Amino acid sequence: xxxxxxxxxxxxxxxxxxxxxxxxxxxxxxxxxxxxxxxxxxxxxxxxxxxxxxxxxxxxxxxxxxxxxxxxxxxxxxxxxxxxxxxxxxxxxxxxxxxxxxxxxxxxxxxxxxxxxxxxxxxxxxxxxxxxxxxxxxxxxxxxxxxxxxxxxxxxxxxxxxxxxxxxxxxxxxxxxxxxxxxxxxxxxxxxxxxxxxx
Numbered sequence: 001x002x003x004x005x006x007x008x009x010x011x012x013x014x015x016x017x018x019x020x021x022x023x024x025x026x027x028x029x030x031x032x033x034x035x036x037x038x039x040x041x042x043x044x045x046x047x048x049x050x051x052x053x054x055x056x057x058x059x060x061x062x063x064x065x066x067x068x069x070x071x072x073x074x075x076x077x078x079x080x081x082x083x084x085x086x087x088x089x090x091x092x093x094x095x096x097x098x099x100x101x102x103x104x105x106x107x108x109x110x111x112x113x114x115x116x117x118x119x120x121x122x123x124x125x126x127x128x129x130x131x132x133x134x135x136x137x138x139x140x141x142x143x144x145x146x147x148x149x150x151x152x153x154x155x156x157x158x159x160x161x162x163x164x165x166x167x168x169x170x171x172x173x174x175x176x177x178x179x180x181x182x183x184x185x186x187x188x189x190x191x192x193x194x195x196x197x198x199x
Contacts (some may be wrong), residue, residue, distance in 0.1 A: 004045045004096030004138075004145025006083045006168045007031050010044075012129050013058060015078055020065045024049075024073070027058040031084045041087040041101065045169075046143030046180040047071050048087075048101025071103045081169045083143040096145025097138040103180045105129050109143075109173050110155065119160040121173065125181060130154040132183035132191070140182035144168050 008031035016023045026044060033054060036042070040051045042059065049061035068074045076082075088094070107129075110122040123141070123193045125133060133139055133156050137148050144164065165171040171177075 001088050002085050002099040002101055003088060003094050004099045006144055008084045009169055010082055010084050012076055012078050012080045022063045023060055025058060025060045028084055037195040043085040043101045043143050045082050046140050046182055047103050072106055072181050083168050085143055091104055098185055099140050099182060099184060103183050104183050106178050107181045109175055109177045110181050111175055112173055115147055117162050119165060121158045123156055124154050127154055138184050142179050
């Protein structure tokens with residue numbers, strides 16, 4: 001589990017693709033790898049990846065065809081900047097919201113505008129995910145825990161404060177950029193509960 005509070009912005013240093021999967025290498029910048037080992041979980045742009053090998057100031061991870069199909073990783077190349085977060089440890093502060101690292105789908109940035117020192121973002125979610133996004137609810141965008149300002153059909157709006165701009169990749173967003181979306185876990189369980197009681 002993760003909290004959606006980004007610890008570091010790293011970058012992709014190598015990509016080796018095959019017909020069905022890929023191995024990525026990441027440089028982790030200020031993210032501490034103390035205690036990390038093969039098998040540890042690290043969220044990269046919101047996707048929970050398993051460390052295959054520690055590489056000095058970084059690590060490698062294998063991405064399955066399912067992960068590549070459900071995320072933006074198939075579009076990323078060497079040099080791309082990525083949000084990083086280590087897995088939570090029991091007793092850690094939960095400053096964002098509960099994030100599983102299981103990306104639900106890919107959305108698109110529609111517009112970016114200044115609102116004082118903040119950024120105002122409009123994004124489009126896939127229609128099958130939009131029903132889980134609620135005004136003042138939580139959503140995870142490229143691993144960042146954010147509060148939804150408003151939503152109308154598939155379009156939702158977010159306000160990005162200066163701290164988040166300075167410590168994530170969001171400041172680099174532009175119209176047309178595709179992003180990983182994880183919807184609120186509670187919404188998914190609530191839907192399943194209601195489906196079950198109606199069966």
